[in-house]
Amino acid sequence: MTYRDLVLAATLSLMSAGAAAMGVEERVNTQCATCHGPQGQAASPIFPSLAGQNREYLAKQLQDFKAGRRKSETMGPQVAGLPNDEITALAAWFGERPAKQHRIADEDLLAVGRYIYRKGNNWSGVPACADCHGADAHGTTTLPRLAGQNSRYLLMQLKEFNQRTRTNDNAVMHLVASRLTEMEAKAVADYLSQLP
Secondary structure (H helix, E strand, C coil), X not given: CCHHHHHHHHHHHHHHHHHHCCXXXXXXXHHHHHHHCCCCCCXXXXXXXXXXXXXXXHHHHXXXXXXCXXXXXXXXXXXXXXXXXXXXXXXXXXXXXXXXXXXXCCHHHHHHHHHHHHHCECCCCEXXXXXXXXXXXXXXXXXXXXXXXXXXXXXXXXXXXXXXXXXXXXXXXXXXXXXXXXXXXXXXXXXXXXXX
C-alpha cells in the first residue's frame, strides 16, 4: 500500500466516523430537510411529512429502505450507510415534531372521505380505514399515522399499493387500494390531510 493509499484510507475512515457521529438535527438539516422539511413538514406534496409519525413505524420504513425491502431510488442511497442507532434517533426526533393540518375546500368530497374512512364501502368491499389506522388516523406502532399527511402523497401510496409496487407493508392495503375508486381515494386522502 502506498503512502497516498494510506492517507486516502485514513481520510475516508475519519469522514465515515464523522458521519456516524453526526447529531440528529445536523443529519436532518444536511440530509433530510430538502425533501421532508427542517421540522418534518414536507417541502413538496410528493414527499411524506414525517412530523408526528409513529417512531416504530418510521424506523421500520427506514430499515426497509436500507435493506431494499421498500424500493426507492431516492431513499435507498440516503439510508444505506445509516447505523441502526441513528435510524432509531431520527425516527424518534421526527415523531416528536408536531404534525400539520392541511386546508381542503371541497366539503362534499370531505364528507365522502369521512364516510369511507369511518365506515368503508359495503357495496365494493372496502373496509373502514379506521379499523386499522384508528378513529383519529394516528395509526399504531406498526401502521402509519395518516392524519395531516399530504393528500397527494397519500394518493401516490394508494396507487403504489394498487399496482403492487409497494410490497413491504400490510398486504391488506393491496386489496383495499384496488377496490377504491379514484374519487374515493381522493376523498379519503383529502379527509386525512386535514385531520389534526
